[in-house]
Every structure is written in structure tokens, then in C-alpha cells.
Amino acid sequence: MGFTTASQTIGPYWHIIEDKALADLTRFGAEGERIELTGRVLDGDGNPCSDACIEIWQTDPPSSETFPGWGRANTDASGTFRLTTLKPGPVAGRGNTQQAPHIAICILSRGLMHHLVTRAYFQNEALNETDPLLVSIEDPAQRATLIATLEAAGVWRLDIRLQGENETVFLDV
Amino acid sequence: MNEDFRPYAAGTQPPLDVPDYRGTAKRHPLRAKHPMPQTITETTGPRFSERHFPVMADMTKSTSGKEALGERIIVAGRILDEDGRPVPHTMVEIWQAGASGRYDHPADQHDAPSDPNFHGDGRVFTDAEGRYSFLTIRPGAYPWPNHRNAWRPNHIHFSFFGPAFATRLITQMYFPGDPLLAFDPIFNSTPDLAARQRLIAGFDLELTKPDFALGYRFDVVLRGRGATPMEG
Ligand SMILES: [Fe+2]
Numbered sequence A: 001m002g003f004t005t006a007s008q009t010i011g012p013y014w015h016i017i018e019d020k021a022l023a024d025l026t027r028f029g030a031e032g033e034r035i036e037l038t039g040r041v042l043d044g045d046g047n048p049c050s051d052a053c054i055e056i057w058q059t060d061p062p063s064s065e066t067f068p069g070w071g072r073a074n075t076d077a078s079g080t081f082r083l084t085t086l087k088p089g090p091v092a093g094r095g096n097t098q099q100a101p102h103i104a105i106c107i108l109s110r111g112l113m114h115h116l117v118t119r120a121y122f123q124n125e126a127l128n129e130t131d132p133l134l135v136s137i138e139d140p141a142q143r144a145t146l147i148a149t150l151e152a153a154g155v156w157r158l159d160i161r162l163q164g165e166n167e168t169v170f171l172d173v
Numbered sequence B: 001m002n003e004d005f006r007p008y009a010a011g012t013q014p015p016l017d018v019p020d021y022r023g024t025a026k027r028h029p030l031r032a033k034h035p036m037p038q039t040i041t042e043t044t045g046p047r048f049s050e051r052h053f054p055v056m057a058d059m060t061k062s063t064s065g066k067e068a069l070g071e072r073i074i075v076a077g078r079i080l081d082e083d084g085r086p087v088p089h090t091m092v093e094i095w096q097a098g099a100s101g102r103y104d105h106p107a108d109q110h111d112a113p114s115d116p117n118f119h120g121d122g123r124v125f126t127d128a129e130g131r132y133s134f135l136t137i138r139p140g141a142y143p144w145p146n147h148r149n150a151w152r153p154n155h156i157h158f159s160f161f162g163p164a165f166a167t168r169l170i171t172q173m174y175f176p177g178d179p180l181l182a183f184d185p186i187f188n189s190t191p192d193l194a195a196r197q198r199l200i201a202g203f204d205l206e207l208t209k210p211d212f213a214l215g216y217r218f219d220v221v222l223r224g225r226g227a228t229p230m231e232g
Helices: A132-136 A140-144 B179-183 B193-197
Strands: A034-042 A053-057 A070-074 A080-086 A102-108 A116-122 A147-152 A155-157 B072-081 B091-095 B121-125 B131-137 B155-160 B169-174 B214-217 B220-222
Touching: A034 A147, A053 A080, A070 A080, B091 B131, B121 B131, B155 B220, B169 B220
Parallel strands: A034 A155, A116 A147, B072 B214, B072 B220
Antiparallel strands: A034 A080, A053 A070, A053 A102, A102 A116, A147 A155, B072 B131, B091 B121, B091 B155, B155 B169
């Protein structure tokens, strides 16, 4: 028996291991609906977090030789991250439920002692109305912090506000 | 069997708001995390292959084979889950400052000599029993602007994935007997003393290679599945 090792911040120098190629989940030739997931990471003063590490994981399409399902991107001086992936479809939920299409997001940064977890759902997806997680968030404004908006053809935006007004809903998973 | 990963034990993880670590002031969420049952999204996770993520188990040499300066050390350990089961074939990422306490990173302005032969990145995979090992240079302490005369203790950054999105872990390994640990707000932010001490590697004479390098042991625990036995 043991307890999970304590988390420590990723710090400002994680770029030592950065590989920009990891931001493109389609780099092995995966076929499907290519999308860009982009957004800004902002602190409690609305200032950009320019040294964050954003990781994503999705279970649909299932990971394969051509699709890792996982990616990593940095944020730039404006706090912006950009990932290229395939648009997920619905996935099974607990019991007999179904989850709306979503991408899990892990946020790591200087000033974060433990990574934060949130999700990107997709605007105007009918299943959003019955998704167990979205339904469990009563305040529509809070729910909206998990829903990416279509910015241009194939480009979905989800800004992540770490603190304060319109603070992103972070998940206890 | 309950496949969910169990919650973190009280006190064993740092809070997000750490007043002594100034960087957390504007970056910690104010609202409590939203509870949600784990789904397939959290209980599964990425697989990494050595084909796409080549092993870099010797950090002491430049790409052209020139040797970095500093004290060579071997760091090794096991990755287990909370029930003591090994976590096999999982990727471990490593990064650190060089012997002088400087990162090979443009944002590091510390006025200490940089070492052209040390970039400070490593990558290994655990074996079937959860064991990993790599060779590096003992990192130096470095100043940071958190408070007057603030210095980070010697440390190595680690990234672990484990079997699921829910087992992601980023941490730092420290060295035994470091006088700076007592003053470091990052190390000291975890409330539980034993949990803090588990971040300190143990000097290991068995791991030490005669006439070559000192050995340090750093064992890591990732989240386990199911309810804790104490909860029945
Ligand atoms: Fe560091």
C-alpha cells in the first residue's frame, strides 16, 4: 500500500522536453474530420499564461497506429495553444448513458501545483443537452466554459480562464 | 470490480493556492472542482511506443558524444500503483538544469555558465516490473524571483503517464540532505510530511557504480483502482 506521489509544478522550463510535432494528432496520416482546437489560457487578471502546457486525450476516434488520441501543445506569448486533431464522435458513458463528443484537457503550468482537468465539448451538438457531465452543471454560464465555439471552418475555440470571472469549470476526476 | 481510480489521500497532494509560492496567486481556481464520476475518457489513456518516443537514458553526453560537466549520477526506481502493483511499460520524461544550476532554455537568465554538452532532457520506459533507470548529471541549485534570496533545491523534473488519463503525474525529485529544502515553498506546499519526504530520493550504494557514478533511488506511486481497503 502506498499513496500517490505528490504532484509538483511543471515549472517554466518544461520546454526542454517540448516537441512541436506532438500538437498535431493527425501527423501519422489519420483519416477523418480534421479540426483545430485553439484557445487562450488566461490568469485571474486576464493576462495570458505564456508558459503553459496543454495536453489532450480523446477516446474517439479510437487510438490506432495512425491516431495517437493524445497531443501536447505549448501556449505562446498571447497564451494561445493550437492543436490539430480529428473531431470525436459520441462515446459511451456510465451505465446506459451516452456522452456527447468531447476532448479531455489537462492543463499544466508554472503556478499550478497540480494539473487541472477540463473538457472541450462542441457547440450545437444535440447530445450536449443530455450529456451527463454537462447536465450536472446547473449554471448555464459555467456549463458554457466547457463548450468550444466554431470560430472558422474546422477551427474550434475554447478559452481557459484559470481564476475569477468566467472561471473555467475544472473537473474533480 | 470498481475500475475507477481512487481519490487522492488527504494531505498527500499540494493545494492549488500556495501563498508562499507567488506564481499560484493568479493561477489557482477559486471555485471548487466540479465532481464527476470517471468515464472511459478518464479510465483509459494514451500509449507511447519507443518507436515514436525514442529512449534517451544517457543525459550526460551531447548528440555528438561530448561529455557534459558535473557529477554523474544514476537515478533508478520503480513505479507502482497504490496497491503495490508495478506499472509496466510506461513512459517517463525527465528534464533538469545542468551542474551549474542553469537550464538550456532561453528563459533562464541565471548568470551561471551554460554547458553546451548538456541539454537536460531524458526519456525512459519502465520494464515489466515497473523499473526504470537513467544516467544524468546532478543538477545545481538555482535562484528564482519568488522572494528575497530564493533558491530552488537541487531537483529533477519528472513526467509520468501510467495506464490512464486519471493517472497523469508531474512531479520533482529532490536530493537527501539538501539545506534548501527547508526554505522551498514548492517542496513544502504538500501538507503531509511523509508525502513530502517521498519526493526526496534515497542515496543507494547498491546502485552506485564503482569509479563511475553515485546512485539515487526514486520510487513513484501512481493512483490505484478501486476503493481503498481501509474504506472496505
Ligand atoms: Fe526546475
